[in-house]
Structures are given as C-alpha cells and as structure tokens.
Amino acid sequence: MKAPSTITAHLFQVVALAAIVMLTNLGGPRLWDDDEPRNSGCAREMFLRNDWIVPTFNAELRTHKPILLYWCMLVSYHIGGANEFTARLPSALAAIGTVVLTYAMGRRLFNPRAGFWAATALACSVSFAMVSRAATPDGVLIFTSTLAVALFVFGTFARRKSVTGDVLDADQPAPLQRAAGHWFPQRPTLVLMMYAAMGLAVLAKGPVGLVLPTAVIGMFLLIQRLPALQTDLDSNDSSGELRQMVLPAWLHNAARPLNPLHFLGTCWYMWPLAAIVTVVLIAGPWYAAVGVQTDGEWLRGFFFEHNVERALSAKENHHGFIGFYPVMLIAGFFPFSIFALPVIIETTRRLMGKDAWQPGYLLAVCWIGVYLCLFSVARTKLLNYILPCFPAAALLVGAFLDRWLAGKLLIARWWPAVSFAVLMLIGGFLAVGVYAVANEFLPGDEFLALIGLLPAVAGLIALGRQMFNFDRRWTAGIMATCFAAMTTLIFAVGAQRVDAHREDQKIVSAILAREANPKLATFHILEPSWVYYGKQSITELPKPEKRIKTSNVPVVMAKMFDNKQALTFLSKDPTAYLITTRTQYEKLQPHLPADLKIITEQPLFESQFKMDLSKLFSGNFKKAPQQLVVIGREKANVIANTPAVETKR
Numbered sequence: 157m158k159a160p161s162t163i164t165a166h167l168f169q170v171v172a173l174a175a176i177v178m179l180t181n182l183g184g185p186r187l188w189d190d191d192e193p194r195n196s197g198c199a200r201e202m203f204l205r206n207d208w209i210v211p212t213f214n215a216e217l218r219t220h221k222p223i224l225l226y227w228c229m230l231v232s233y234h235i236g237g238a239n240e241f242t243a244r245l246p247s248a249l250a251a252i253g254t255v256v257l258t259y260a261m262g263r264r265l266f267n268p269r270a271g272f273w274a275a276t277a278l279a280c281s282v283s284f285a286m287v288s289r290a291a292t293p294d295g296v297l298i299f300t301s302t303l304a305v306a307l308f309v310f311g312t313f314a315r316r317k318s319v320t321g322d323v324l325d326a327d328q329p330a331p332l333q334r335a336a337g338h339w340f341p342q343r344p345t346l347v348l349m350m351y352a353a354m355g356l357a358v359l360a361k362g363p364v365g366l367v368l369p370t371a372v373i374g375m376f377l378l379i380q381r382l383p384a385l386q387t388d389l390d391s392n393d394s395s396g397e398l399r400q401m402v403l404p405a406w407l408h409n410a411a412r413p414l415n416p417l418h419f420l421g422t423c424w425y426m427w428p429l430a431a432i433v434t435v436v437l438i439a440g441p442w443y444a445a446v447g448v449q450t451d452g453e454w455l456r457g458f459f460f461e462h463n464v465e466r467a468l469s470a471k472e473n474h475h476g477f478i479g480f481y482p483v484m485l486i487a488g489f490f491p492f493s494i495f496a497l498p499v500i501i502e503t504t505r506r507l508m509g510k511d512a513w514q515p516g517y518l519l520a521v522c523w524i525g526v527y528l529c530l531f532s533v534a535r536t537k538l539l540n541y542i543l544p545c546f547p548a549a550a551l552l553v554g555a556f557l558d559r560w561l562a563g564k565l566l567i568a569r570w571w572p573a574v575s576f577a578v579l580m581l582i583g584g585f586l587a588v589g590v591y592a593v594a595n596e597f598l599p600g601d602e603f604l605a606l607i608g609l610l611p612a613v614a615g616l617i618a619l620g621r622q623m624f625n626f627d628r629r630w631t632a633g634i635m636a637t638c639f640a641a642m643t644t645l646i647f648a649v650g651a652q653r654v655d656a657h658r659e660d661q662k663i664v665s666a667i668l669a670r671e672a673n674p675k676l677a678t679f680h681i682l683e684p685s686w687v688y689y690g691k692q693s694i695t696e697l698p699k700p701e702k703r704i705k706t707s708n709v710p711v712v713m714a715k716m717f718d719n720k721q722a723l724t725f726l727s728k729d730p731t732a733y734l735i736t737t738r739t740q741y742e743k744l745q746p747h748l749p750a751d752l753k754i755i756t757e758q759p760l761f762e763s764q765f766k767m768d769l770s771k772l773f774s775g776n777f778k779k780a781p782q783q784l785v786v787i788g789r790e791k792a793n794v795i796a797n798t799p800a801v802e803t804k805r
Contacts, residue, residue, distance in 0.1 A: 162268050166259065170275040173640055174255040177279050178248040178288050181648040183241025185655035186685065192291040193688035194218070196243035199229035200688070203238060209445050210454070213684070215693035217450060219457030223442050224300075224359040225293040240291075247295030251288030254299045255279045257306040258547045262554045264313050265331050265516030269561065273632075274547075274554025280639040282646065283488030283539060284546050289647050293361050294540045300357035301544040304369040305523065307350040311341025313515075328564075330512040339380050339515075340373075340425055351431045355438025362463060366435055368526060368544065370426070375522040377422050378413035380515065481528045484539045489546060491611050491639045492553050494579045498571040499556045505566045513555060523548035561628050576619035583612025601653045607645045614638035659758040663786050664690045666756040667733050670788070675729045679722045679736035679744075681760075681784070686735065697721045697734075723747055730789055738783035748787070755788040 187193040198213040211218045211226055228246035236242040255275045262271025278284055287294040313331040335342045341350065357365025412418070447455045486493045507517050527545035531537070559565050560572055586608030594602045614635045621631040664686050667674050677695035678686070687694050698718035722744055726732050733755065736744070741754065760782040 163263070166263075166268060166272045167256065170255055170259050170272065170279070171252060173276060174252040174279045177285050177640060177644050177647075178251050180644055181652060182244050182248055182289060183239060184648070185240070185651045186658065186661060187240060187243065187291065187688060189683045189685050191684075192243070193684040194220070195225060195293070196229065196238070196240075196291045197684065197688040199226045199233065199243070200238045202226055203230055203233045209442070210449050211446075214687045214696075217454060217457070219454050220462055221293045222359050222362055222439075222458070223446070224356060225291075225296050228296060229291070243291040244289055247288050247290055247292065250295040250299035251279075251284070254288075254295075254302050254547060257299075257302050258550050261306050261309050261547070262516075262551050264309055264315065265519065265551065266513050266555050267328075267558065270551075270554040270558035272554070273557040274550040276636050276640075277489075277492040277553040277557075278547055278550035280636070280643045281489045281492060281546060281550070282643060283484075283543060285643050285647060287540055287543055292540070294543055297357055297360040297365065298544045298546070300353050300360055300365065301369050302547050304350050304353035304357065305372060305519075305547075307346060307353060308341065308373050309519070311343060311346035311350065312339055328512050331515050339377055340427075344430075347427050347430055348434055351427075351434035352438055354431070355435040358435055358439040359442060362458065366431070368530065370431065371526045371530070372519075372523045374422060374426060375413075375526055376519045377425065378419065379518060379522070381422060381425070382412055382418070478532060480537050481532050481542050485524070485528070485542060485545075485549065488539055488543070489549050489553075490582075491579065491614075491642065492550075494575045494582070494615075495553055495556055495572075498565075498567055498575060499552050501567050501571075502556050502559065502565060503552055509566070516551065516555065520548040520551045524552075557632065561632060563628075573619060573622045576615045576622060579615030580612050580619065581615075583608055583610065583615055587612065598653060598657050601657075604650050604653060607642055607650060610638045610642040610645075660760045660784050661685060661689065663735060663756055663758050663784055667786060667788070670755065671731050671733070673731065675725075675732045677722075677725045677732070677734050679734055680718075680740050681735070681737055694735075695725065697725060719744060719747065726752055726787065732788070734787040736785060736787065738785055741785045741787065744787070751789050752787055753790050755786040757783055757785045760784050 187196055194213050198211045198218050201212050201215075202208065202210075208227065208230065209223075211221075211223065225246065228250075229243055232242040232245050236245075255278055258278050259271040259275035262274035264271075284298075287298070312334060314334045316329055316332050333339070341347050354366045354369050357369065359365070443455070486496050489496075503517050503521065507514060507521070511517065524545045527542045531541045534541075556565075565571070587605045588608075590608045591602055591605035594604050598604070617638075618631050618635050621627075621634075660683070667676065668690070675695075676686075676690060676692065677697050679697045682694065682696050698721045722734060722736070726734055727749070737760070738757070
C-alpha cells in the first residue's frame, strides 16, 4: 500500500510556525527609528497623494531604496489603512513565503525531513525574524532572491519518483536532474521566471538583486560543470609538468573553475541575454519613470550615494573587521547556529566524500560564500546585507539534523552533545544579560530575563536525552518548540515592553495636545518617528545647504549662523515649536525671548539605549540619558506641564 505523502502535514506545520513567529503582535510596538518610520512614512506620503512613482519622506526625495516595498505597503494601506501592522505586513508575508520556499528546496535537494528542519531553523533564527517583522526592504529582498534560486532548483532538479512522502534514510537518493547532463533549467519558461524574480529583487533593493543571485548560481555551475577534480597531474604531459612546477596540484585544481574559457562558457550557459532583457522589462519602466519625474536626481542619489559610496566607504560609521560577516552569520542565525561547527565539519566531509546530496551541499555553500565574500570586500558593513543567504544556512542545518536523526552523521557522536552544552551556557548568559539591561533601562520588566532561560532549558533537556540515548525525534521536537517560543516572545512581548519605555516618543503628542496645527522644527537632531507620528513634515535645522562652509570663516561664526536659523524659526510664527537637546537649548537660552520656554522634556531613550548597551560592563553604563526638550511659547489657557499621551494610534 502506498504510503501517504508528508507534504501536506509539513506545509501546514511550516506555515503555522512561520505565521506564529512573524505575525504575533506584529503591530503592537510603535515603529522603531530609524528605518521603519522612514519607509512607512514614505509609503504614507505616496498613499496620501496617490503617487506610485516618486518616493518621498518628510517632503524630501528619498533615494535610499527602490520602489517594491513601497508598492507592497501601498496595497496594504489601501486594504487596512496606514498603521504599524499594515506597514510591517508585507515583510511578514514575504518571510512566510521564504520559509515555504526553503522547505521546498530542502525537499528537492535533500529529502522532506531535511526540508522541514531547514524551514524550522530559518523561521526561528533571531535576525531573520527581526527583519521579517520590520517595515524595511530586507524581507522583500530575501523573498525575491530566494525565489530566484528556488526556481533555479525547481528547473534543474525534478521530484524524485521514488519519494512517496516518507523520509528515505536507507538509500539517500541524489537529486534527480530534469535533463540528464544539464545543471541549468532547460525550459525557457522557468528560466524567464527565474530572471523575473531577480527583476523584482532589483526593484526591492537595486543591482544586488540581480548580481548576487546570479553569482550564486554561476559559482555553483562553475564548480558543478567541471570534470572530476584532479589529484595528480599527468607526468607525461610537458605542460602539466610545467604547471606542477609553478603551482601545486591542489591549487591548480582549485583555480580550474576560473579558467577564462570555462568561465565565459558558463556565463553563456546561463542565458545572459534572457537575463538582461527580462530584468530590464521588469525593473526598467519604474527606474526610467522615476528618473524622468525627478530629472535624474533619484538615480544619481541611489546609484552613487547608496551603492557606489557604500561599497567604497563606511557610510554612517558602519565599519567592521574582515571577519565581521562570518561572526554575524553565526550570531544572527541563533539559536540553530549552535550547530555551526559540526555543520561545517559534516558538510566538508560530505563534499569531499562525493556524497549523494553533493549538489545540494555545494549550492548552499556557494550561496553563503558569495554573500560573505562580496560583502566582506565592501567597506560599509551591516548584518542585514547577508540575510539573503540565511536560507542556505538553513538548508545545511536541515541536512545536518536529518542525518543526526537518522543516526548517520560522519562526525563523532559527541558533537551534538557539545552543541547542546553550548546552548545551555548561552541561555544562562542571555538570562543574566537581559536582567542587567532590564534592571537599568526597563524597570519593572526584569521578567524578560525568563525568555533567555528558554534556550538554557532546551539545551539541558536535549543534553540529558542525548546522554541517555533517548529518542532523537522527541529531543529535536522539544528543542524546536523552545526555540520557536523564544523567538516569538522576544519580538511579540519583549519588543512591546521595550517600546513602553520610549518616553521620547511622547514629545510629539505633547505638542499636538497644545496646538492643533503646530509648525515643527528640530535643531541638531531628528528622529524619523517624530515625522511619522506627527503626521506632518518637520523642518530640520540647521539646513545643510545654508551652513557656512568656507574654510576662512571661523567655526564660532558658523555656529552663530546655525543658532540664528533656530531663533528665526521660533520668532516667525506663534505656533512654532522647536525640538532639540538640553545641551543645544542651553546654548540658545540666553538669546531666546522671555515668552519662549521649555514646554516638555523627555529622555532620548532609544538612542541612549543603543549607545550604552555596548558598555554593559564598563563604568559608563549608567551614564544619564540625553535629554530632549521642546521649546515653545507659554499660553495662559494651557497647563505648562502638558501631560504626555500615547502617540500610537
């Protein structure tokens, strides 16, 4: 009797897990500075003026990212209005789609159980969940990039006819090629769909949407299409003897994929003309339209400032050492990154030993390697740059857990026990660290430290069951349950409690409580959330284009010119309010008219929290937070100490 397929059960579990992690209390916390209110506010401004072409924020052209995220938000706003939930919904739905694609790839390249654990590992990884619950382009980029690679996999490898849905441990069949001898889709429809997905990725975040997925597939083909690697050169071949004198055999074989003829042949093998035409047809119309409507300003800002300059210099002080991305990959993929070292060893042995799953392992390694190498060269370094390779890391973890559950690892049996012990230690440190941070910044919410105990409990149970040789399936199930609970609680509960302590968000509502239509400006500081929740553009002072830049002018005069801008703004309109820091206010105060006073004052919690968190164990940890003040005119009919009300709708 034919065994029932597991695909329905797996898909239900995978989608349910991803939905719980990504959607639970998605709209609870307010938008986090800096990127969320900028992106959400940009889409709202486009929504209000019914503009689907030109992105603006705070009434200024926004050249940071292309249009796809804003289009998704616009659709979401039309359905549910502009709010935190609808702003984040496109990223969350894209993440659920990415988890499903990861399961499907794991099923095709390895087996159903490996695909299931790959999807589980991806859904529970902390950094992936973080960006998937944020109103940023990363979730959409990860989905479109993964879709492109997934279509390559579906076009190259067929479903194994022998697979009925059960996990096959005995024979471990190799991926089945759709067309014998071909490692690239031969159906034009699938090729065009693959490049169309890359075109969408270009609309999500620019050229990287085409370059990186193409490089991943290309690197896989450069290696996979080579004849078997040589271990020794032909001693009867004079040219071989000469090469052996110049280069060691292993180095020569390692360089073979980059042979110019082989490289060019592989490029042509990937249908480059179809790639160019398809991507231009998908992404080109909007790039052309925004270029025309902004007289080329958007194109100059995006391609030169946010692409070329980010590659050549560390923008916004986002520096990093050469090993930044490998470390961030391991940290960001927590909690399943506890298996990082055994996964690396296991994967290396299976690749070297010509494992039946070799194509799947090779594709995942190329996927990770391309992202780590290319972004390590770029000067600007951010964790979210390498997030599109997280599905590849999940595939390797899924294959490792499948072999562990089958009792067929090539590494020593004690490696999983070491990982579980590490998990226990990390969980303990997390609990202590979260308690210390909460005690300082989140008084009353020290209970959040209990979330850190979940991985410690998972590690303890898993280690105990490993030592006493209990059923591995139960061990894996308990571990996955704890991991999913931890990731969900971090963002559904932890983020909500942190948001409750963001006192600086109340300054906008304090102004709106005094004045129905205030004129707002900031001086030497601007948090994008103030623009979003103030529901109006805010003048940012001093205006950079008016600042004195001549080297012959003393710095004191330049500062006086800056101060004059702030004083001029306050004197123009009785409804004018200026948001600045306590330090800047003290410099302005001697020049202010008598009727201009501090209306409200709040600590700049979020920026101070970010800064001091890195000084957890230093003497500067308890440094007083920077104070924000609002300067406005006193009014007889308004209580001076205006109560702060919530800005969240």
